[in-house]
Amino acid sequence: MTKSIRCSDVGVDCEWRAAAKTEGELMVMVENHAKAHGYFEMPDDLLLRVRSAIREDTANV
Numbered sequence: 001m002t003k004s005i006r007c008s009d010v011g012v013d014c015e016w017r018a019a020a021k022t023e024g025e026l027m028v029m030v031e032n033h034a035k036a037h038g039y040f041e042m043p044d045d046l047l048l049r050v051r052s053a054i055r056e057d058t059a060n061v
């Protein structure tokens with residue numbers, strides 16, 4: 001099982017996507033990428049949007 005996210009699912013016009021084995025790992029990648037959008041610290045509402053945008057995929061991404 002893979003957890004994946006697309007930046008566009010969070011409502012950003014961006015092609016970035018990431019996949020990881022755990023949500024924790026994925027969140028680290030998201031936090032690093034968020035810096036590209038100027039979020040050096042993710043606000044709570046953004047974290048909530050990110051969490052709800054995370055998908056569980058059975059296939060590898």
Ligand SMILES: [Zn+2]
Pocket residue numbers: 007012014015016033036037
């Ligand atoms: Zn992005």
